Amino acid sequence: MFSETVYGNSSMNEFAHIFTDSFQRYDGIVGYAVSKEDQKWQNTTDIDAFMQANKTLDRVTFKPDDFGKDKEIIDIETLPGYNHFTREGIWFGSAWKMWFGHKFFSYIPKEKLLTFTDGYSNLELSNGAISITLYDNIWAYNRPLNREIQWKFRKQVGIDEVAHKTRYNYIKRG
Known part of the structure; x- marks a missing residue:
């Protein structure tokens, strides 16, 4: 990298x-x-991290978090x-x-x-x-x-x- x-x-x-x-x-x-x-x-799934970095979520897809009930994460497989x-x-x-x-x-x-x-x-x-x-x-x-x-x-x-x-x-x- x-x-x-x-x-x-x-x-x-x-x-x-x-x-x-x-x-x-x-x-x-x-x-x-x-x-x-x-x-x-x-490769970041954390929605809050995106928002704190002022990254746009316009083209990002979300999915349910397998480990957190009622929580969503970024579906990185759409990137x-x-x-x-x-x-x-x-x-x-x-x-x-x-x-x-x-x-x-x-x-x-x-x-x-x-x-x-x-x-x-x-x-x-x-x-x-x-x-x-x-x-x-x-x-x-x-x-x-x-x-x-x-x-x-x-x-x-x-x-x-x-x-x-x-x-x-x-x-x-x-």
Whole structure:
């Protein structure tokens, strides 16, 4: 996660290049780079936190809280940048830049990831891993077109269906 106040003047592409090299060297499973602020608000269920931060609730959907009677929370699954994690810590989501390694392909096939062409770039790396950049500028996450690209990625590659199935161990892993 990157904070614009810390990294705003830095070359995010330079950081991404360094991460790409490390991801390949250490045979990474999955990785992602996202704005710290976007990560926070795309995964926050607390309505009061949104209101205290003067965040708009206009496009937010609510659902009953499973743990609090008569309480509502934000349904983060209606936001394009929310995360899923398996019990093993495998990330499923959509972010500015993402890396997928060989072990991830047992969840979502490599060919399916490579067919996503609506983003900024989709590259097969020298070791056979994949690097996908959804939009050019990490700090432009809230632009409507970038949010649309995040949704397209989630739907086209089946991120949410696979993530939900992994909770119940329906995925056959090689």
